[in-house]
Amino acid sequence: AQTVTQSQPEMSVQEAETVTLSCTYDTSENNYYLFWYKQPPSRQMILVIRQEAYKQQNATENRFSVNFQKAAKSFSLKISDSQLGDTAMYFCAFILNYGGSQGNLIFGKGTKLSVKP
Amino acid sequence: EAQVTQNPRYLITVTGKKLTVTCSQNMNHEYMSWYRQDPGLGLRQIYYSMNVEVTDKGDVPEGYKVSRKEKRNFPLILESPSPNQTSLYFCASSLLGNPRPDTQYFGPGTRLTVL
Numbered sequence: 001a002q003t004v005t006q007s008q009p010e011m012s013v014q015e016a017e018t019v020t021l022s023c024t025y026d027t028s029e030n031n032y033y034l035f036w037y038k039q040p041p042s043r044q045m046i047l048v049i050r051q052e053a054y055k056q057q058n059a060t061e062n063r064f065s066v067n068f069q070k071a072a073k074s075f076s077l078k079i080s081d082s083q084l085g086d087t088a089m090y091f092c093a094f095i096l097n098y099g100g101s102q103g104n105l106i107f108g109k110g111t112k113l114s115v116k117p
Numbered sequence: 118e119a120q121v122t123q124n125p126r127y128l129i130t131v132t133g134k135k136l137t138v139t140c141s142q143n144m145n146h147e148y149m150s151w152y153r154q155d156p157g158l159g160l161r162q163i164y165y166s167m168n169v170e171v172t173d174k175g176d177v178p179e180g181y182k183v184s185r186k187e188k189r190n191f192p193l194i195l196e197s198p199s200p201n202q203t204s205l206y207f208c209a210s211s212l213l214g215n216p217r218p219d220t221q222y223f224g225p226g227t228r229l230t231v232l
């Protein structure tokens with residue numbers, strides 16, 4: 001069975017600084033996708049970034065980037081130049097790809113990030 | 118506007134009173150899913166559907182039912198709600214990945230309280 005672990009229940013960062021959120025996962029499969037979702041106080045689930053396991057290049061989306069270490073099964077999220085609007089719960093998620101079908105999206109328990117002015 | 122909608126957004130009910138939470142998407146997505154979110158547990162999948170008339174259990178299906186009679190709608194039914202079903206519920210949808218899984222888009226959430 002696949003599992004996703006976020007070892008940091010809460011983190012805080014000063015505005016304009018950089019913060020890294022950790023995520024590890026466990027699977028014996030080779031073909032999968034990883035996601036980071038953000039949940040602000042409005043509770044909406046918003047996709048932040050997506051990484052395909054077959055791609056060695058780390059995904060980047062503006063101030064958000066990932067450090068994907070496939071051998072270590074690690075998928076951390078780096079937020080640069082943190083802004084007050086980045087305050088949210090962040091969820092790491094994993095999905096298997098069966099090449100024409102897919103498994104189910106499995107979430108970690110989340111990291112609550114507070115950006116302080 | 119492409120979106121997933123859920124109704125109601127908030128609901129307080131009593132034990133045993135049947136209720137339905139509706140979910141609708143306007144993106145012609147094949148895949149739809151229901152999750153519940155509880156503090157410290159993240160999101161856990163309740164049921165999912167790969168297409169019309171095709172549904173299957175997720176990780177926590179007990180006490181819930183679903184149906185998929187139309188592609189755009191995927192209601193969640195609680196036949197006899199109990200207090201342990203008090204939670205925040207999310208519906209999500211995506212294209213069914215071929216050859217790759219598509220990103221799931223989430224509704225705004227339904228806060229359910231069962232007294």
